[in-house]
Amino acid sequence: MSRAEETEAPDTGVPETADTGVPAEKAARPPRANPLWALALFRSELTITLRRWRTLALLGVLALIPILIGIAVRIETSDGGGFGGGRGGEGSGPAFFPQITNNGIFLVFASLAATLPVFLPMVIGVIAGDAIAGEAGSGTLRYLLVAPAGRTRLLLAKFTTTMAFCLIATLVVALSSLVTGALLFPLGDVTLISGITVSFEEALLRALGVAALVALSLVGIATVGLFISTLTNSGIAAMATTVGLVITAQILDTIPQLHAIHPYLFPHFWLSFADLLREPVYWDELVKNLGLQGLYVAVFGSAAWARFTAKDITA
Amino acid sequence: MTTQNEGEPVEQRSTEGDDAAVETRGLTKRYRGGQLAVDALELSVPRGSVFGFLGPNGSGKTTTIRMLMGLIEPTSGRARLLGEPMPRAARSVLPRVGALIEGPALYPFLTGRDNLLRYDAADPTADPRTRAPRVAAALDRVGLAAAAGKKARAYSLGMKQRLGLAAALLQPRELLVLDEPTNGLDPQGMREIRALVRELAEEGTTVFLSSHLLDEIEQVCTHAAVMAQGRLIAQGTVAELAAGSRGRLAVTTPDPVDAVRVLKEHGVTDLVVLDERVSGELPLPGAAVDDPPLELADLNAALVRAGVRVRAFGAERASLEDAFVALTGEGFDVAG
Numbered sequence: 001m002s003r004a005e006e007t008e009a010p011d012t013g014v015p016e017t018a019d020t021g022v023p024a025e026k027a028a029r030p031p032r033a034n035p036l037w038a039l040a041l042f043r044s045e046l047t048i049t050l051r052r053w054r055t056l057a058l059l060g061v062l063a064l065i066p067i068l069i070g071i072a073v074r075i076e077t078s079d080g081g082g083f084g085g086g087r088g089g090e091g092s093g094p095a096f097f098p099q100i101t102n103n104g105i106f107l108v109f110a111s112l113a114a115t116l117p118v119f120l121p122m123v124i125g126v127i128a129g130d131a132i133a134g135e136a137g138s139g140t141l142r143y144l145l146v147a148p149a150g151r152t153r154l155l156l157a158k159f160t161t162t163m164a165f166c167l168i169a170t171l172v173v174a175l176s177s178l179v180t181g182a183l184l185f186p187l188g189d190v191t192l193i194s195g196i197t198v199s200f201e202e203a204l205l206r207a208l209g210v211a212a213l214v215a216l217s218l219v220g221i222a223t224v225g226l227f228i229s230t231l232t233n234s235g236i237a238a239m240a241t242t243v244g245l246v247i248t249a250q251i252l253d254t255i256p257q258l259h260a261i262h263p264y265l266f267p268h269f270w271l272s273f274a275d276l277l278r279e280p281v282y283w284d285e286l287v288k289n290l291g292l293q294g295l296y297v298a299v300f301g302s303a304a305w306a307r308f309t310a311k312d313i314t315a
Numbered sequence: 316m317t318t319q320n321e322g323e324p325v326e327q328r329s330t331e332g333d334d335a336a337v338e339t340r341g342l343t344k345r346y347r348g349g350q351l352a353v354d355a356l357e358l359s360v361p362r363g364s365v366f367g368f369l370g371p372n373g374s375g376k377t378t379t380i381r382m383l384m385g386l387i388e389p390t391s392g393r394a395r396l397l398g399e400p401m402p403r404a405a406r407s408v409l410p411r412v413g414a415l416i417e418g419p420a421l422y423p424f425l426t427g428r429d430n431l432l433r434y435d436a437a438d439p440t441a442d443p444r445t446r447a448p449r450v451a452a453a454l455d456r457v458g459l460a461a462a463a464g465k466k467a468r469a470y471s472l473g474m475k476q477r478l479g480l481a482a483a484l485l486q487p488r489e490l491l492v493l494d495e496p497t498n499g500l501d502p503q504g505m506r507e508i509r510a511l512v513r514e515l516a517e518e519g520t521t522v523f524l525s526s527h528l529l530d531e532i533e534q535v536c537t538h539a540a541v542m543a544q545g546r547l548i549a550q551g552t553v554a555e556l557a558a559g560s561r562g563r564l565a566v567t568t569p570d571p572v573d574a575v576r577v578l579k580e581h582g583v584t585d586l587v588v589l590d591e592r593v594s595g596e597l598p599l600p601g602a603a604v605d606d607p608p609l610e611l612a613d614l615n616a617a618l619v620r621a622g623v624r625v626r627a628f629g630a631e632r633a634s635l636e637d638a639f640v641a642l643t644g645e646g647f648d649v650a651g
């Protein structure tokens with residue numbers, strides 16, 4: 001799959017080298033461009049992503065999951081019995097499920113915990129994998145580049161959009177669960193994992209923090225997907241590879257013999273967002289998660305840039 | 316490079332390629348598979364010309380255009396667009412260049428208008444305040460105003476081609492690079508596009524047009540270059556190129572046998588008889604049997620003197636096609 005080595009252009013070939021200002025080089029300059037005009041590409045990128053039926057369908061599925069979980073829990077507990085009892089929720093059964101019947105806001109945490117391992121990264125993988133490869137495959141990439149979008153700027157626009165999409169996808173899950181939770185279950189003060197009770201308002205704030213953490217947990221795989229997207233001219237291949245990578249990493253993360261590499265797998269600290277629901281908050285793994293995601297962004301972001309700015313666009 | 320002419324106005328013509336819209340020096344591309352697609356190309360497209368870029372399939376036209384537009388990196392050699400080096404000056408040059416490369420590419424889920432808005436947004440020098448009117452004008456120019464609200468997936472091949480052209484016309488351009496622009500168009504559409512090209516040329520836009528339709532090049536181009544197997548085998552004005560091959564003489568007569576005899580005596584070669592029509596190649600001036608150049612009127616008189624009844628008589632102007640076949644040898648076969 002890896003075609004990274006095919007780069008044949010020398011590094012002088014980076015088309016975006018800043019103007020060196022050699023005086024004899026100047027000729028008729030294009031009409032004065034307002035630097036703000038360059039931002040149009042970012043807006044265009046985001047609207048074009050959100051206007052596709054595929055994107056809307058994926059977001060629709062994400063919105064549906066909390067509704068299904070909520071209804072299932074409601075039916076399961078409608079005969080009066082509880083959902084297993086214990087308030088810890090760690091180790092036994094899906095996280096946060098037992099608390100949902102008492103407080104609808106737990107549907108937010110339960111849904112995020114349920115979608116983060118597979119659904120969310122899959123959706124991100126589709127969007128990120130298709131970002132460059134899809135345009136290359138359909139040929140629109142060459143017209144963007146001769147517009148000229150500029151390779152660095154285009155990649156940056158794609159990156160920004162993918163990151164924004166991580167947030168949008170997470171917020172869709174969070175909002176759908178909050179609304180479903182409010183409709184199906186009582187709301188009120190929240191007993192945290194550590195046993196301390198906080199007001200509903202503070203719980204809402206923490207839910208927002210959890211959503212932000214989940215979105216940030218996805219930026220690693222999103223950047224990897226973008227890098228893969230620069231390697232091929234087939235959007236489908238890039239999406240499939242990215243999604244395959246998510247699943248592989250998740251499997252590797254469960255194999256105890258491989259514990260030495262676990263701290264470097266992007267999903268390893270994903271569920272650490274639950275630590276935000278403790279009082280005091282356990283920062284250790286949260287910080288490790290953010291650091292790891294940052295590392296993935298730096299490494300694969302640079303790789304994507306190096307690859308994309310030197311790539312021959314032949315499709 | 317510094318200019319010697321101190322008192323002169325700011326305009327700089329110091330580099331040789333400055334007045335050429337496209338200039339390449341030893342431009343070469345070898346693809347990863349080892350295929351030598353373009354071989355030491357020396358192209359010079361004068362500003363203001365309509366330049367036809369001819370060549371059989373696989374001769375390297377699109378590869379050249381991709382290098383000119385900075386999409387692929389030349390293996391060696393260099394290219395200048397509007398006097399500036401590519402791909403280094405892409406950011407300042409490309410806003411002044413419109414391009415249609417190997418057919419249009421569209422977002423099928425967007426309308427024609429939204430496709431153009433999208434491409435225009437990709438150009439950092441495009442003023443968002445004038446975007447909508449510019450898009451409307453471009454659509455109008457290619458005759459797509461009525462279909463602007465239709466999804467591009469529902470466009471016909473010719474409509475897509477027109478939309479691709481519209482994208483190249485979103486801004487006033489100094490240079491238009493069009494790779495087979497009439498591909499997929501109906502005869503009426505072809506005529507419209509040719510008219511459009513002429514119109515743009517009159518406005519001062521240099522048009523670089525690749526095609527394998529010889530009569531198309533002949534109809535609209537002032538200059539042409541011929542490629543074969545990645546090499547440039549000729550370039551110049553269309554008239555110069557066509558003059559390179561000799562014209563043919565055609566005589567319609569009920570006495571073809573006598574006509575052939577007389578014409579042969581006067582140095583006409585390659586005689587072909589088709590029913591009542593005799594055609595042959597006129598001798599090159601100076602290379603004739605009798606040294607004074609052959610005057611067509613004399614030839615006609617000679618035929619009549621010999622008792623040949625001439626129904627029609629005329630020289631067919633040498634076409635670019637003749638020149639092309641003469642240059643590429645085998646004509647139009649794809650070279651492996």
Ligand SMILES: Nc1ncnc2c1ncn2[C@@H]1O[C@H](COP(=O)(O)OP(=O)(O)OP(=O)(O)O)[C@@H](O)[C@H]1O
Pocket residue numbers: 314346347348350351352370371372373374375376377378379527651
């Ligand atoms: N991406 C590629 N990788 C390898 N070889 C290629 C690639 N693209 C083109 N070629 C080869 O380079 C040569 C020139 O191709 P090119 O597309 O430039 O021809 P062309 O003159 O545009 O032909 P046509 O009239 O069919 O459009 C051909 O032999 C082709 O097989």
Ligand SMILES: [Mg+2]
Pocket residue numbers: 376377378417494
């Ligand atoms: Mg071609």
